[in-house]
Amino acid sequence: MNLVVIESLLAITVRAGTSLLYAVYGEILTERSGILNLGVEGIMITGAFTGFAVSYLTGNLGLGLLAAMLAGALIALIHAFLSITVGANQVVSGVSLVAFGTGLTNLLGKPYVGLVGPKFSRFEIPGLSNIPLVGPALFNQDILVYAALLLAPALTVWIYKTRPGLNLRATGENPRSADAMGVNVIAIRYLYVLVGGMLIGLGGAHLSLAYAAGWQDGLTAGRGWVAVALVIFAMWDPLRAVLACIIFGGIEGIQFRIQATGIGVPTYFLRMLPYIATIIVLWFVSWRSGTGKKVSAPAALSTFYEREAKS
Amino acid sequence: MTTQIIGRWQIILKPRKEPSKLLQLLVPAIAVLAAFLFGAIIFMAAGISPGTTYQAIVLGAFGSTFNLSETFVRMTPLLFTGLSVAWAFRARFFNIGAEGQLILGGIAASGVALFLPERIPNISSFFLLLLMTLAGVLAGGLWASITGLLKAYFRVNEVITTLMLNYIGILLLQYLFNGPWKDPFGWGFPGSALFTEQAWFPQLFGTRMHITLFFGIIAAGILYWVLRNTKWGFEVNVIGRGDRASRYAGINVKRNVLLVVMLSGALAGFAGVGEVAGLHHRLFEGLIAGYGFTATTIAWLARLNPLGVIPVSFLMAALFVGGDQLKLTLGLPVGTVLVFQGACLFFVLAGDLFLRYTFVFRPPEVSS
Numbered sequence: 001m002n003l004v005v006i007e008s009l010l011a012i013t014v015r016a017g018t019s020l021l022y023a024v025y026g027e028i029l030t031e032r033s034g035i036l037n038l039g040v041e042g043i044m045i046t047g048a049f050t051g052f053a054v055s056y057l058t059g060n061l062g063l064g065l066l067a068a069m070l071a072g073a074l075i076a077l078i079h080a081f082l083s084i085t086v087g088a089n090q091v092v093s094g095v096s097l098v099a100f101g102t103g104l105t106n107l108l109g110k111p112y113v114g115l116v117g118p119k120f121s122r123f124e125i126p127g128l129s130n131i132p133l134v135g136p137a138l139f140n141q142d143i144l145v146y147a148a149l150l151l152a153p154a155l156t157v158w159i160y161k162t163r164p165g166l167n168l169r170a171t172g173e174n175p176r177s178a179d180a181m182g183v184n185v186i187a188i189r190y191l192y193v194l195v196g197g198m199l200i201g202l203g204g205a206h207l208s209l210a211y212a213a214g215w216q217d218g219l220t221a222g223r224g225w226v227a228v229a230l231v232i233f234a235m236w237d238p239l240r241a242v243l244a245c246i247i248f249g250g251i252e253g254i255q256f257r258i259q260a261t262g263i264g265v266p267t268y269f270l271r272m273l274p275y276i277a278t279i280i281v282l283w284f285v286s287w288r289s290g291t292g293k294k295v296s297a298p299a300a301l302s303t304f305y306e307r308e309a310k311s
Numbered sequence: 312m313t314t315q316i317i318g319r320w321q322i323i324l325k326p327r328k329e330p331s332k333l334l335q336l337l338v339p340a341i342a343v344l345a346a347f348l349f350g351a352i353i354f355m356a357a358g359i360s361p362g363t364t365y366q367a368i369v370l371g372a373f374g375s376t377f378n379l380s381e382t383f384v385r386m387t388p389l390l391f392t393g394l395s396v397a398w399a400f401r402a403r404f405f406n407i408g409a410e411g412q413l414i415l416g417g418i419a420a421s422g423v424a425l426f427l428p429e430r431i432p433n434i435s436s437f438f439l440l441l442l443m444t445l446a447g448v449l450a451g452g453l454w455a456s457i458t459g460l461l462k463a464y465f466r467v468n469e470v471i472t473t474l475m476l477n478y479i480g481i482l483l484l485q486y487l488f489n490g491p492w493k494d495p496f497g498w499g500f501p502g503s504a505l506f507t508e509q510a511w512f513p514q515l516f517g518t519r520m521h522i523t524l525f526f527g528i529i530a531a532g533i534l535y536w537v538l539r540n541t542k543w544g545f546e547v548n549v550i551g552r553g554d555r556a557s558r559y560a561g562i563n564v565k566r567n568v569l570l571v572v573m574l575s576g577a578l579a580g581f582a583g584v585g586e587v588a589g590l591h592h593r594l595f596e597g598l599i600a601g602y603g604f605t606a607t608t609i610a611w612l613a614r615l616n617p618l619g620v621i622p623v624s625f626l627m628a629a630l631f632v633g634g635d636q637l638k639l640t641l642g643l644p645v646g647t648v649l650v651f652q653g654a655c656l657f658f659v660l661a662g663d664l665f666l667r668y669t670f671v672f673r674p675p676e677v678s679s
Contacts, residue, residue, distance in 0.1 A: 081661075082657065082660050086660065086663065087663075087667065088663050089660070089663075092607065092656065093656075093657075095604065096607075096653050096656030096660070100654065100657070102646070103648070103649025103651075103653060104646065104650050106644055107644055107647055222474070222475075222478050225471060225474050228470075228471055229475075266486055268485055268489075268490075271482055272479050275475040275476075276479065278471065279476075282461075282467045282468065282471060282472065283465055283467055286466050287465060
């Protein structure tokens with residue numbers, strides 16, 4: 001296998017992993033505030049469709065992105081209300097989002113299937129893109145990819161080095177103490193569920209406006225669920241998330257490569273790879289945490305917080 | 312002496328001790344009604360008359376003997392998967408993989424149906440069907456056990472694993488009926504060969520209904536009895552509370568979770584057996600019907616009560632069958648029903664608020 005092949009494989013890997021990465025960022029933020037949002041798949045597909053539809057209708061990619069983020073936030077708002085204010089079971093609430101989002105996009109998306117809309121194009125960063133091996137992968141991509149990569153250090157600083165980030169972490173670890181120290185737990189949870197929804201919607205938009213370019217029913221094909229698993233694999237850390245998404249993007253890339261070279265593995269088994277990998281990854285993470293290495297979820301994840309009634 | 316009013320009327324949420332049986336029935340019912348209203352609004356926004364739509368649904372589900380029988384046909388797998396999910400959820404095992412377990416059950420039963428009669432041509436129908444059922448139930452149970460083991464011994468989140476196994480199961484199915492099990496004589500669309508008549512569950516009343524439905528109702532009754540009257544049922548409930556109580560009571564949580572999960576998968580597997588042996592009589596794409604989410608909605612609407620799953624699965628089936636009419640008469644796509652289901656769940660979940668709390672109106676403070 002020569003250099004060009006490896007380089008193109010890496011480039012596809014990064015592209016394939018970008019939509020996952022946005023979703024993982026979004027879910028990391030949400031879960032760090034203590035809310036488990038399993039509706040990622042529903043939010044992602046809604047974002048993908050909304051982004052494509054608005055871009056197609058207006059001819060403007062930027063508007064499409066905004067619409068995708070808005071749609072993501074709105075769907076996430078339902079879950080936020082049910083989880084934070086009503087105290088409903090977060091698993092069921094999240095799953096219902098998936099049903100809702102999948103059905104809604106199926107319903108509204110029929111006229112858009114197969115249409116050709118505006119698409120983000122790649123642009124090179126001159127000079128850097130000539131670096132052997134990683135040049136094309138990191139420096140010849142579309143703008144959403146660059147933004148996703150830049151978000152990693154940005155989110156890391158936010159979460160670990162700023163005051164708001166501290167409040168976020170406190171809310172997810174011990175909401176009662178955070179509340180006692182004056183942190184508005186409810187507001188923070190709402191904020192990060194909504195911001196999470198925006199990022200997840202953005203991830204969906206990358207699929208329909210860049211990677212797969214176009215709309216198909218069920219475009220996300222379970223990526224949302226993979227993202228939920230990757231949050232655990234990444235141990236709720238944005239930098240590890242990049243690594244995790246690159247690995248999974250790589251699996252997709254390898255899939256295509258094998259199919260293209262016509263090795264006799266039936267495509268069905270190839271397509272199972274990401275799903276099998278997800279299970280293995282989750283098992284691995286749990287196994288590692290069992291052997292003493294701390295892999296902690298935010299301690300208050302998926303709990304319902306209510307303030308003591310003032311009487 | 313003047314009296315001053317300080318503050319205003321306040322609405323306080325006071326936690327309820329235990330919601331009454333009436334309320335437990337009423338709240339899901341009102342939630343479904345709210346979902347219908349919500350649907351009506353969406354229809355009106357899309358320029359469709361809600362009255363026509365709902366009328367089409369009702370007629371489609373109940374309007375004729377044939378339609379009614381079709382509703383029962385659709386109810387059968389929903390009943391089993393609803394029971395499967397309700398049972399698992401009771402032990403706090405969030406099994407979203409009913410679809411995959413159903414498919415594995417169908418695959419196993421099909422495997423027996425396609426290959427055993429060749430080896431033993433005079434096999435009795437009863438025996439063949441029995442073997443098919445055992446195979447399917449076992450397959451579904453084992454498929455679920457993978458996730459059960461992962462959760463019990465490695466604390467791996469079961470929502471994701473059961474879902475991943477869904478996708479894997481679907482791909483396995485597609486591989487089989489497009490590949491090694493493909494009917495050599497074709498039929499226009501890909502699938503396995505039609506089963507020999509020995510492998511067909513008896514059909515009823517000259518319709519497509521099959522006896523699996525009655526097995527389901529019996530199963531619901533048994534599960535309800537187990538929950539209320541046996542030690543195991545008690546243990547399942549205690550585990551489902553999610554607190555330390557199960558450990559203090561000396562319950563072997565790991566073993567119980569595994570058993571619950573196996574049973575859950577077995578029930579879904581039975582649904583798959585019913586679908587291939589009673590309805591389709593072959594293995595093809597039609598086995599994939601998105602029952603996973605529907606089963607969750609059914610289980611939650613029935614408040615995880617096995618007996619409650621019976622009427623809820625019937626109503627949900629009516630919605631599907633009636634919804635098919637919408638496709639024919641109004642051209643509305645499949646997603647409509649999914650949206651409605653999602654909305655149903657939202658309202659039921661929100662309705663839980665009323666079950667958890669009672670609203671107390673507190674008058675403003677008065678001082679003199």
